[in-house]
Amino acid sequence: MHYMLIFTEPQEQFAERNDPEKGPAYWGAWGAYIAALNGAGIVISGNGLEEPHTGTTLRIRDGKRIIHDGPFPDSKEQLGGYFIIDVPDLDAALEWAARSPSASYGSTEIRPVLPPPPAL
Amino acid sequence: METTARAIAERVARTSYGRLVAYLSSRSRDIAGAEDALADAFRAALETWPDRGVPANPEAWLLTAARRTLGHARRHEKVRAEAEPALTLLGEEMDGLAHPVPDRRLNLLFVCAHPAIDPDIRTPLMLQSVLGMEAATIAAAFLAPPGAMAQRLVRAKAKIRAAFIPFEMPEADDLAERVDAVLVAIYAAYGAGWEDVLGGDAKRKGLAEEALFLGRMAVDLLPQNPEARGLLALMLHCEARKRARRSANGSFVPLAEQDTALWSVPMIAEAEAHMLTAARAAQLGRFQLEAAIQSVHAQRLRTGRTEWRALMLFYDLLAAGTPAAGILVSRAAAHGEAVSPQDGLQQLDLLDADAMRTYQPYWAARAHLLARAGKASEARAAYRTAIGLAEDEAIRSFLRRKQELIRAD
Numbered sequence: 001m002h003y004m005l006i007f008t009e010p011q012e013q014f015a016e017r018n019d020p021e022k023g024p025a026y027w028g029a030w031g032a033y034i035a036a037l038n039g040a041g042i043v044i045s046g047n048g049l050e051e052p053h054t055g056t057t058l059r060i061r062d063g064k065r066i067i068h069d070g071p072f073p074d075s076k077e078q079l080g081g082y083f084i085i086d087v088p089d090l091d092a093a094l095e096w097a098a099r100s101p102s103a104s105y106g107s108t109e110i111r112p113v114l115p116p117p118p119a120l
Numbered sequence: 121m122e123t124t125a126r127a128i129a130e131r132v133a134r135t136s137y138g139r140l141v142a143y144l145s146s147r148s149r150d151i152a153g154a155e156d157a158l159a160d161a162f163r164a165a166l167e168t169w170p171d172r173g174v175p176a177n178p179e180a181w182l183l184t185a186a187r188r189t190l191g192h193a194r195r196h197e198k199v200r201a202e203a204e205p206a207l208t209l210l211g212e213e214m215d216g217l218a219h220p221v222p223d224r225r226l227n228l229l230f231v232c233a234h235p236a237i238d239p240d241i242r243t244p245l246m247l248q249s250v251l252g253m254e255a256a257t258i259a260a261a262f263l264a265p266p267g268a269m270a271q272r273l274v275r276a277k278a279k280i281r282a283a284f285i286p287f288e289m290p291e292a293d294d295l296a297e298r299v300d301a302v303l304v305a306i307y308a309a310y311g312a313g314w315e316d317v318l319g320g321d322a323k324r325k326g327l328a329e330e331a332l333f334l335g336r337m338a339v340d341l342l343p344q345n346p347e348a349r350g351l352l353a354l355m356l357h358c359e360a361r362k363r364a365r366r367s368a369n370g371s372f373v374p375l376a377e378q379d380t381a382l383w384s385v386p387m388i389a390e391a392e393a394h395m396l397t398a399a400r401a402a403q404l405g406r407f408q409l410e411a412a413i414q415s416v417h418a419q420r421l422r423t424g425r426t427e428w429r430a431l432m433l434f435y436d437l438l439a440a441g442t443p444a445a446g447i448l449v450s451r452a453a454a455h456g457e458a459v460s461p462q463d464g465l466q467q468l469d470l471l472d473a474d475a476m477r478t479y480q481p482y483w484a485a486r487a488h489l490l491a492r493a494g495k496a497s498e499a500r501a502a503y504r505t506a507i508g509l510a511e512d513e514a515i516r517s518f519l520r521r522k523q524e525l526i527r528a529d
Contacts, residue, residue: 001284088284088286089284089285089286089288090234090236090283090284090285090286091285091286091290091291094235094236110283112282112283112284
C-alpha cells in the first residue's frame with residue numbers, strides 16, 4: 001500500500017533552514033528521519049521542497065492565465081516536502097508520520113496513493 | 121411470549137449479521153460491500169425468523185439467502201461483482217467446516233473506533249456495521265438529518281477501504297488506548313453522560329438496548345478486560361433505574377427521590393457481578409469508577425440512604441483521570457452533599473467559567489447548591505439559567521418546581 005506523507009511547516013521552520021545557529025538542528029532532524037526511512041527500505045520516492053516564496057501559482061480563468069507569485073493557498077503552514085512510502089497499512093504509515101520532524105512543530109498528513117484505475 | 125420470540129430472533133439475526141459483515145470485511149476491507157451483500161438476507165431474516173423460528177445454523181441461512189439474492193438480482197450488478205467472490209468463498213469454507221464463521225467482530229469494532237476515524241462517526245459506524253441498524257434510525261437517535269448521516273457513514277467506510285485501515289488486532293502497547301476508544305463509542309450509544317441527580321439534562325440517544333448489546337458483546341470478546349465489564353456494569357446500573365426515572369404522569373424524578381421499589385434487582389445484581397469480576401484484575405479505570413459510583417447509588421435499595429462521602433471519593437478519583445465537564449460538575453455536587461453546599465459551590469467556581477456558561481448540568485447543580493446554602497435570589501437566577509438551557513420539557517418543569525419552592529420560603 002502506497003501512502004504519501006505530506007510535511008507542512010510553519011514559516012519559522014522554513015527560516016531555520018538558512019539560520020546558521022538553528023540550521024544544523026533542522027537539517028540534522030530531517031537527515032536522520034530520511035536516513036531511517038531509507039534504511040527501512042520503504043521509500044518509493046520523495047523530495048524536500050524549496051521555500052514557499054519560491055513557488056508560483058497558475059490558474060486559467062475565462063481562458064486567461066492568471067499567474068501569481070507564491071504558493072496556493074497563502075496559509076500559515078506550507079508544504080515543505082513529501083515522501084511516498086510502501087507500508088502494509090494505515091497504522092504503519094501513522095508510525096512513520098509520527099517520526100517526522102514536522103509532526104511535532106507543523107503537521108504531517110497521510111494520504112493513500114490512488115491505485116491505478118482498473119483496465120477497461 | 122411473542123415479543124420474547126421476536127426479541128430472540130432479532131438478537132440472533134443481528135449477531136449472525138455482525139459476524140458475517142465482520143468476517144467478509146476483514147477479508148476485503150470493504151464494509152459497505154459486505155453490508156450490501158447481506159442487506160436483503162438480513163431483512164428477510166428479521167421478517168421470517170420471529171414467526172418460523174430461528175434456523176439451526178443462522179449464519180449459513182443468511183449466507184444462502186445472500187447468495188440466492190445475488191444470483192437473482194441483476195439490478196445489483198455492482199454489488200454482485202464485488203460481493204460474489206467473497207460470498208462464494210465463505211460459502212465453500214462453511215460447507216467444509218460446518219461450524220460458525222470465525223468471529224472478527226472485535227477487529228471490526230477496532231476499525232470503527234480507529235484513531236483515523238472521526239470520533240463523532242465511530243458510534244454510528246458500529247451501530248450500522250455490527251448491528252445492521254439503518255442510517256435513518258441512527259440519524260434519528262443522534263438528532264442528525266438522515267441524508268447527512270448516511271453520507272458521513274459512506275465516507276467513513278470509503279476511508280477505511282481507501283486508507284487501508286488494518287483489521288489486524290492492535291499492537292500490545294496500543295491496545296489499552298484502542299479498547300478505550302471502542303468502549304467510549306459504545307458508551308456514546310447509551311448516551312447518558314452522568315446520572316441525573318440534580319436535574320441535569322442527560323442527552324439520551326434512545327439506544328440503550330443497542331448499547332447494552334454492544335456492551336455485552338465487548339465483554340464476550342474481551343473477557344479479561346476489566347474496563348469492558350466496568351462499562352457494562354455502568355450501563356446496567358443506569359438501565360436498572362429506567363422505570364423510576366419518570367413518575368406516572370411522565371414528570372422527571374431525580375435519582376435522590378426515586379422509588380427504589382421500581383429499580384430492577386436482577387439488573388443491579390448482574391452489574392455487581394461484572395464489577396466483582398473486573399475488580400480481580402486490579403486495574404481501576406474510568407468505567408469501573410463510574411460503575412462504582414452507580415453502585416453506591418444502588419446501595420440505597422438496601423440501606424435506605426446515600427453514602428455521599430463514598431461518592432465524593434470516587435468522583436475525586438474519576439475527575440483526576442477523566443476531567444470531563446459532566447464528571448467535574450457531578451464531583452462538585454457530591455462535595456456539596458458530603459461536605460457542605462459551600463464546598464460544592466467552591467468546586468464549581470474552580471471550573472472554566474466560559475465553558476460552563478451554556479452547560480446546563482452546571483447551572484442545575486449550582487442552583488441546587490445555592491438554594492441549600494440559603495442564597496435565595498442567586499439560586500432563583502441559577503435555576504432560571506438551568507431552565508433556559510434545558511432541552512427536555514420534563515427537566516424544565518422539574519426545575520421550575522424547585523425554583524418555586526425557593527419563592528415559598
